[in-house]
Amino acid sequence: MIQVSSPPAPAASETSAWQQRHLLDVDSLDRSAATRCLDLAVQMRDLRERGERLNALSGHVVGLAFAEPSTRTRVSFEIAASSLGADVVELPIAASSVSKGESLTDTIRTLERTGIGTIVMRHGRSGAPYLAARSAGARIVNAGDGTHAHPTQALLDALTLRDALGGLEGRSIAIVGDIGHSRVARSNLHLLTTMGATVRIAGPPAWVNAFRGWEGVSVHHRLEEALDGADAVMALRVQLERNAGGGVPTLREYTRAWGLTEKRMRHARPDAPILHPGPTNEGVELTASLAACQKSLIGLQVTNGVAVRMAVLALLAP
Ligand code: NCD
Secondary structure, three states, rough: OOOEEOOOOOHHHHHOOOOOOEOHHHHHHHHHHHHHHHHHHHHHHHHHHEEEEEEEOOOOOEEEEEOOOEEEEEEEOOHHHOOOOEEEEEEOOOHHHHHHOOHHHHHHHHHHHOOEEEEEEOOOOHHHHHHHHHHHHHHEEEEEEOOOOOOHHHHHHHHHHHHOOOOOOEEEEEEOOOOOOOHHHHHHHHHHHHHHOEEEEEEEHHHHHOOOOOOOEEEEEHHHHHHOOOOOEEEOOOOOHOOOOOOOOOHHHHHHHEEEEEHOOOOOOOOEEOOOOOOOOOOOOHHHHHHHHEEOOOHHHHHHHHHHHHHHHHHOOO
8 A cells, every 4th residue: 555654854964965946967966965865865765665655745746848758767757756746747848839939948937837846857958957947936857968967867876886886985987988978977977976986987089088187087998998997887878869970980890899798897896787877779888698687787777766866856845
């Protein structure tokens, strides 16, 4: 039976961590604010496992405005919001008046007149959620903007890694692939280094060189070098839709140089977990057997996505 209960009472020291109205990227979170979110996500996950529902957002309307395709992110935000007692509505911004010439901000302003309190937005243009946050009264949660940021993905990755490694401080995480076009990678670089990890990024020079000089980040042009002794390894999807002719000539050449295989994974620590934000192109970024092996946390990432999004929505709740 589903029970309705009050949200878990956070310790007094934790309640002041989130003063912000919006979550646009993780660069607005310091270590204690991020930790607060991850800890709350663990509580949310436990409650969900016990089949309990919360009423933290009852009477609140959460609008899902996805102007780009999404499976995991959209569905997990929907489950997260409804598990907190919110009413969830789809905001068809791609098909809405935006295509008839109304600006994004006008559309958002109009939609919030219907009583929507939080808008979860995914958009192909980097910065679109920032524009919405400047003009909207509603709270904006960035669910991925262009090549820029994907804060809830970074938070769920951090939770998954923290669980698997017992902590992030001093850990060395390798991220392999299309870093340059990846909003997931960019947000992960911010958050993992904020949490005290170091990140080795590896991929074709055109995709990684811009990140030279980031504190806590090293850039590698040989996969084995990045994997050597790594505590965990994350592969990224080649963002074909954002790769207008740059990076690698063909996917086959990408796989030959950068694809994760059992043999290559031997350079990492023997128990190093494997992550991928999905969707995966099996046989391109990693082999199908690696994606399905015991060290793969790809399924857990999806499960943790619901808990993290519940925590984010609860922490931003009015
Ligand atoms: C990522 C995204 O959309 O940015 N996927 C996701 O949110 N699960 C990564 C990707 O599309 O490659």
